[in-house]
Each structure stands twice: as structure tokens, then as C-alpha cells.
Amino acid sequence: MKEDLNSFLPLSSATLHILLSLAGDDLHGYGIMQEVLRQSQGQYKLGPGTLYDNLQKLIERRFLQELGQRAEDADPRRRYYRLTSRGRRVLTAELARLEGVVREGKLRLQPARTRRA
């Protein structure tokens, strides 16, 4: 039986970007910040305070999993995080919701003549 994750929607911007950044690969905190900056093309800058506040919440909700430190990393203080299947499902649901918003927005923003035709 599939869990209904709609109660978590809509996601906040920070949550959406964090989940999105971890959708490709496991990352540490600084890596997440860099990936969010890259994905948003420099428009959304995530500070460590906001990042770890959200990470704490997402781990509690089992959307993320903490992997701990990696021996090969240059900085032993860094810990890595991974998107769980539950997190992936909620991200998918949020993207589907956003697609609907974009579709509706595009439809409404079309010029009046095009809509009549």
C-alpha cells in the first residue's frame, strides 16, 4: 500500500532545492549548497543555517538518510546525505504538482487571441 505523501506538499523552496540537489548523487552539506546554487543558476543561495535546519527536518521525516563521514574526503568533518526512496517519491509528487502549476500558468498567460482560436 502506497503512502500518501500529499500532506507534505507543497514543499518549501529550500526543501525542494535540497531534495533536487541530492536526486543525482550523495553530497555533503557544502556540496548541497554548491549544487543548489548551480541548479538555480545563482538565483537561490542557501546558507548553512537554513541548510542544516532543513536537513534535520528531512532526516526526521525520512526523506534523507545520513551516511556519515567518508575516509577519502579531504575534510573529515563533512558528512554525506542521500535521498531515500520516500524522499524521491515526495520529490516526484512535488514536481508533478509544479508541472500542473506551470501548465496552468502557461495556459492563462497566453495571448487572448491564441486562446480564442
Place this chain on the structure above:
Amino acid sequence: MLRLFYSWLLRFHPARFRERFAEEMLSIFDHVEGRAAAAELVADAFISLVRQWTVRSEYWEEKAPLSVIVGSGGLPGFYTLESFKPRKSALIEGAVLTWIVYSALFLAIRHGKIHSVYVPSVSFDSAPSSDVQLPPSNPKLRPTQASVRPNAETNIKSRANSPEADRQLLRGRRSSEANSSAVVSEPQEQARSTILDKLNRTIATTLPNQSLSQPFVPTRISTETLFSYVGVYSTDEPNKFTIFITAEGGQLVAEILGKQRSMLVPVYGTKFAFTETQNDWIEFMKKENGAVYGLRIHRNGSEFTGHRKSN
């Protein structure tokens, strides 16, 4: 300098957040380049500090780490629970539990059998609602102290200050009070049951004003003892008068017909004080076998001795 300030801000975060993420946040601070970027992180840490202590109360609680201090001889010195904060529900439950315990304690004190304070259980009826109709000719009577049994009304109404009236009143009282084999009516029986129920409670009081010659001690009076004082007493010459001792609502009442009627409060032994003036008292005299044969009345500085005429 900024790094020191940043780590100082991190130190003031809630323990759970700090222990989990402070090192990583400091690691990020070490990776950023430029003073402006570092200042941004300091501002971010300050906002984070405010947020964690205001809107993230659910994360304040933590699994308390147990620290064991090893003392001399390898034995643990003491335990500390670092940054322990009780749950909100635990605080509410504690408050409710405390309220219940204190309420039960106060109720137990309030309804305990032995009281060390002077609380006379005298019920005063106002004159209009009283059944007693006092003769207007005698201003010394105190209508506020009247409290009589149902069958006493006719006796009091018809009474006069004469030996015949005394006998009539006494007959009326004895019919409802005495534990005799006479047939009594239902209201009388109910009134008698009520009085007996009240008398079954042990009385123990002290007077606030120690005006008697001996120190007050709590006195217990059983129902039997209380009834043993009930009767008619007559004082000796030259100040001859008759005093009626009755039991009403678990207390003795002394009445000099046409003059005075007072509740008596047990003081110690066989001594009873008048409720309205604590300097006055009555002491009952008993024989060796315990039978009450007389009384001494100390009233307004004078003393009268009386003998028991009848029960």
C-alpha cells in the same frame, strides 16, 4: 575574529542541533573565501540561532548523554544529565499531579477528626426564621442563639418563669432526648437520629483565649460522655436558680430559663466554656463511679455550685 564569533554563535544553538551540525557548519565556514562571504555566514548563523530557539522547540529535547565522573578508587563520582529539558507534557502532567496531591492533602486536613484550632460548630439561626417565640418582656434573652427541636415550640410558647413551667419544659425535652422506651413520633425520631449522628463524631477543640486557670488541651468527648452531662441542675442558696443542660447538634447547651441560653465548648476534662464569653465556664462534678452529680458555674467573676436534680 569572524571565525571565533561564528563558532561562538554555533555554541549557543540547542544541544541537539549543535552536536549534530556545528562541526559541519564550521567546516563550511572554513571553505568559503572572502570577508564578505564570511560575514554572510555569521549573519546566517545568527538567524539560525534565533530560528532554532523560537520555532524549533520540537528539536530542543535530546537524548541526554550520561556522563560518569570516575572518582578515587575507580568508583563513579556522580552523574550529570547535560542540557536536559523536560517535555511540555511532562510539565503539564507534573502540575496536574501536584494539584491533585495538594488538594487531597488540604481535604484531609480540613476533614480530619482532630483539629488543633478553635472552630466551634455552632449554627446560629436568625430571629425571624427561628421557631422560638421569646417573651417580649425579657430583653436579656438572645434570639440569635435559639435552635430547638420540633416539639419544643409549644413548651417555650407557654412557658413562664415558674416551677410548673420548668417541669413542663423538662418533660417536653426529655420525651425527645432521653433514651427511654417511650413511643415517639416519626419527626421526633428523625430529629433524634440527626442529633445522634452528629454526636457520633468525636469533638476535640481548644480555646484561643486561655482565660481559664489551667492550660487548654484538646478534649475528646464521646457520645456517652456528652449525654452523661445532660440534665437539670439547681444551684444552692442564696442565688438559687435552675439550669438546663441539653445536647444539641453534638454540643452541650446551658440554659437558665428566661435569662440566658449558651452553647458550651469542651475545654479539658469536665470543663466547658461558654461560646460567647471565654472567661466564663462550667465544670461538671463526678463521683468516683463516674456519675455526674453537680456543677460549678464561673460567670462574671462569681462562682455558683449546683446539684443535679434529674437526668
